[in-house]
Amino acid sequence: MATVDKSRVPWWVSNLIVPLVNLTLALFVSGLFIFIAGENPFEAVSLIIYGSFGYIEGFAYTLYYTTNFIFTGLAFAVAFHCRLFNIGGEGQAYIGGLGVFLVAINFSFLPVPIVWLLAVGGAVVFGAAWAFIPAYLQATRGSHVVITTIMFNFIAASLMVFLLVDVIRDTTQMGPHTVALPEEQWFPSFEDFAALFGIKIRYSPLNISFLLAIAASFFVWFLVWKTRWGYEMRAVGHNTQAAIYAGISPYKNIIIAMCISGGLAGLLGVNEILGVHHKIVAGFPAGYGFTGIAVALMGRNHPIGIFPAAFLFGILYQGGSEVTFDMPNITRYMFVAVQGVIILFSGALENLFRPQIENFFVNRLNLKAKA
Amino acid sequence: MVSPILELKNINKSFGHVHANKNINLTINKGTIHGIIGENGAGKSTLMSIVFGLYQANSGTIKINGKEINLRSPKDSIINGIGMVHQHFMLVENFTVLENIILGFEGELVFGKNLEKAKKDLKNLCDTYKLNIDLNSTISDLSVGFRQRVEILKSLYRGAEILILDEPTGVLTPQEVDELFKILRSLNEEGKTIVLITHKLIEIMDLTSEVSVMRQGEMVGNTKTEDTNKEQLAEMMVGRSVLLRLDKTEANTGDVVFKVEDLTVKDDLDVTRVKNVNLEIRAGEILGLAGVTGNGQTELLEALSGIRKVESGQIYLDGKKVSDSQNFLDPRELKDQGLAHVPEDRQRMGLVTDFKAYENLIFGYHDQQPFSRSSILNHKDIISHSKKIMEEYDVRPQSPNLITSNFSGGNQQKIILSRELNEKPKVLLVGQPTRGVDIGAIEFIHQRLIDMRDKGAAILLVSVELDEVLSLSDRIVVMFDGKIVGEKENTNVTDRELGLLMAGVV
Structure with missing residues (x-):
């Protein structure tokens, strides 16, 4: 197996064909699971497609999930450009949500658009602060962020349960959640927009946070590839020694990258608190932080890749719930397994077929060049 | 038997x-x-x-x-x-x-x-x-x-x-x-x-x-x-191979611009690698530092360029103290003071090999005008600058968008050299400039270093290639076991004399 001259592989082969092949394989293996479970895989696929595209509310749900995955995927990607494996998105999102709520409830005397801006700021600051501690430990003490961020997920979860039970609980209710925010602060939802055009649709959690996610994607692209900070972060990530030589501080950049990463994860709180629950509910990040890792890896840590990857996972979440509803043999956990297979093929086994595929195309191009 | x-x-x-x-x-x-x-x-x-x-x-x-x-x-x-x-x-x-x-x-x-x-x-x-x-x-x-x-x-x-x-x-x-x-x-x-x-x-x-x-x-x-x-x-x-002939005139030296006094440096394992080293380099001269690898040259270069902490002693640039054990300028501040550094190991230190060529051509100067304005990289100027210096230094292929690891060793070295020389430094530290570089590129690189000297730069050349030290330097010092064990004017010094000093025999 000869190695391929990387410079001669067309970009669309490594960035489109290879992920598509991996995805197809993952779907094939998932289909086998479904078949073994005693259901028809083709029926399952058509259910997934119907559930996520077939009716307007279903599609809105897909985009709502996509929003969350974009935030957490971007968060992971930014840290990864500095070669930091931030798996603390879950905790950072949770604390980010706390920031959103505290800002919104305490500044409710201000005009609503300003409260929104401040609340987004609160999400970023709280998420960043939660990422800062592991970042600081990594930069100064070499404590690996993989360990510390995962610990901080647990700490965040415990802290939030404590707050929701003992400190900021809505005392008129039994559940571990806060009081609701004043209704005028709620983010306009998709149904509100539809109503503007006289279209009446049923409830869906999709709200203007989706636009915020798109804005965040542009921000990340600009930050990583167009600014001095992104340049320095990438330099530290690729070659720390060289960065030191060039006068770029690894210490500073580790902290900056992690804080931006945490801030982006915190934005998930905006979608969930201002857009959906309108209060803090225990456990609202619901695993989006972890799935974000897969989204980022599948999207090759680039916003242009993260968007379709997030959308794919949105389809799986929404379509998956449709399948579990209609097919009694397929449980929710079955779909967790399907996600796992996709992560396995597009993340861990990403290079399984890459050399062969790249070789194939390079050889073909060579033949063409000769002919 | x-x-x-x-x-x-x-x-x-x-x-x-x-x-x-x-x-x-x-x-x-x-x-x-x-x-x-x-x-x-x-x-x-x-x-x-x-x-x-x-x-x-x-x-x-x-x-x-x-x-x-x-x-x-x-x-x-x-x-x-x-x-x-x-x-x-x-x-x-x-x-x-x-x-x-x-x-x-x-x-x-x-x-x-x-x-x-x-x-x-x-x-x-x-x-x-x-x-x-x-x-x-x-x-x-x-x-x-x-x-x-x-x-x-x-x-x-x-x-x-x-x-x-x-x-x-x-x-x-x-x-x-x-x-x-x-x-x-x-x-x-x-x-x-x-x-x-x-x-x-x-x-x-x-x-x-x-x-x-x-x-x-x-x-x-x-x-x-x-x-x-x-x-x-x-x-x-x-070894004693044929010296490469170079168009080199008498050095036209000026004042001492770079001075090292009693410098002691430790490595990461806390072993003293540079012991009480004194050096003086004048404007317009090349000081060659010869020595077998691992006798403290690496640590010396790192200390001089601000990468490694000075244990004791002082470093002066242009008569101004830039480093001692208490206060030291970091690499970027030293760059601002007119010091450029071509590191010994280009892939480990001099380049980010996963970066595109243009990103490496501004590496370390990326925060300066016109490459970045208020922290935003100015793509157009970076690319046109890259094209210009790639042509000037004959970097092949001349494609700023190519990933650096796809360039040959010699061309990678030219990328670093063009980047550092282009800033017209007062002091230039060069480590192993032609290691793993093909003959054609060696001559080119040597000629560029001489040109820099003639323009008045003070150059410290660290090399394990004795031929290189002999053909480029105006003065030669030999380092052995962290110490400077000899200093010679490069007039009629022989490689044999230097070889003995390098081996620590005399």
Whole structure:
């Protein structure tokens, strides 16, 4: 197996064909699971497609999930450009949500658009602060962020349960959640927009946070590839020694990258608190932080890749719930397994077929060049 | 009657583009102490790793006792009676001596009769060769010298007839070296063949009966130790090839712009690598720093460029103190003061090889106008600047968007050089500017350095290539064991004189 001259592989082969092949394989293996479970895989696929595209509310749900995955995927990607494996998105999102709520409830005397801006700021600051501690430990003490961020997920979860039970609980209710925010602060939802055009649709959690996610994607692209900070972060990530030589501080950049990463994860709180629950509910990040890792890896840590990857996972979440509803043999956990297979093929086994595929195309191009 | 125990014929080994061993022939006679000497990077360790089965040669044959064998792993070598003591010991720290020695051979040994027998055999070996090791002590309690003995004992226990020692004295104190040599002599008296890899001439003269010299991957000499002397060996080691001719006029020197006073620097392991070094470089001159690799040049360059902390002493740039043990400017601040640095290891330090060429062409200057304005990179200016200097420095291919690792070594070096020279520095620190660079590029790079000198830059050239130092420098200093051991005007100094200084002979 000869190695391929990387410079001669067309970009669309490594960035489109290879992920598509991996995805197809993952779907094939998932289909086998479904078949073994005693259901028809083709029926399952058509259910997934119907559930996520077939009716307007279903599609809105897909985009709502996509929003969350974009935030957490971007968060992971930014840290990864500095070669930091931030798996603390879950905790950072949770604390980010706390920031959103505290800002919104305490500044409710201000005009609503300003409260929104401040609340987004609160999400970023709280998420960043939660990422800062592991970042600081990594930069100064070499404590690996993989360990510390995962610990901080647990700490965040415990802290939030404590707050929701003992400190900021809505005392008129039994559940571990806060009081609701004043209704005028709620983010306009998709149904509100539809109503503007006289279209009446049923409830869906999709709200203007989706636009915020798109804005965040542009921000990340600009930050990583167009600014001095992104340049320095990438330099530290690729070659720390060289960065030191060039006068770029690894210490500073580790902290900056992690804080931006945490801030982006915190934005998930905006979608969930201002857009959906309108209060803090225990456990609202619901695993989006972890799935974000897969989204980022599948999207090759680039916003242009993260968007379709997030959308794919949105389809799986929404379509998956449709399948579990209609097919009694397929449980929710079955779909967790399907996600796992996709992560396995597009993340861990990403290079399984890459050399062969790249070789194939390079050889073909060579033949063409000769002919 | 001498008979060869180990014969190597036409051994070749390449790592990527680096040809580490070129057509090596070597015969080692039974019952001798055979020294293999050469500079770091000459290919000695590679060759012996091939003999020990750690690497496989690309071509060539190996014979032991006249029989051709195929060594695919250290296990094959051990079976054939070859033992190796590595520079870095391969012992399990929290195991006892005994446990370490039977590791991998434990099989049925762990309990009972066989273990007792093993113990007895080891005791005998210890007594015969006066190793003086307590088999029940834990490795982590032993000094480095004793750990080395455990390695030797391990090889002997596994039936080694040929014992290869890779730079065995590098980690030892002088007393431990004496002890080691005693042990090696007694092993030799008992009929063992010993191969000693070293870059220290004194050890060769002290201990060996035959010696082979390697230089740049080639075997350049084989002789009986008694037929040669240190001077001759030093000359062979450093080599004497034709000097490259350069258009170089007399240096037109100005004031001292870079001055180093009593500089002491430690490495990451807290070992003092630079000891009380004093240097002065004038505007318009090239000061060559010669020396065998690993004598503190790397740490010196790192300290001068602000990458490594100064332990004591001062550094002055343009008459202004820029670094001492308390206050020091970081690399970026030094750049602002007019210091540029072409690092020794371009891939580890000088470049981010995953970056595109244009990103590396502004590396370290990326925060300056016109490359970035209020922290936003100015793509258009960066690309046009990149195209311009790629053309000026003949970097091929001239594509700023190509990933840097796709450029050849010489062109990568040109990327760094063009980046640093383009800033018109007052002081230029250059480490190994032509390592792994093809001939054409070498001439080009040398000419550029001379041009910089003529424009009034003070240049410190650190190189292990003596030819390079001799053909470029106006003045030469030699570094050995962290100290400056000699300074010569480059008028009628010979490579032989320098070679002796580099080897620490005089």
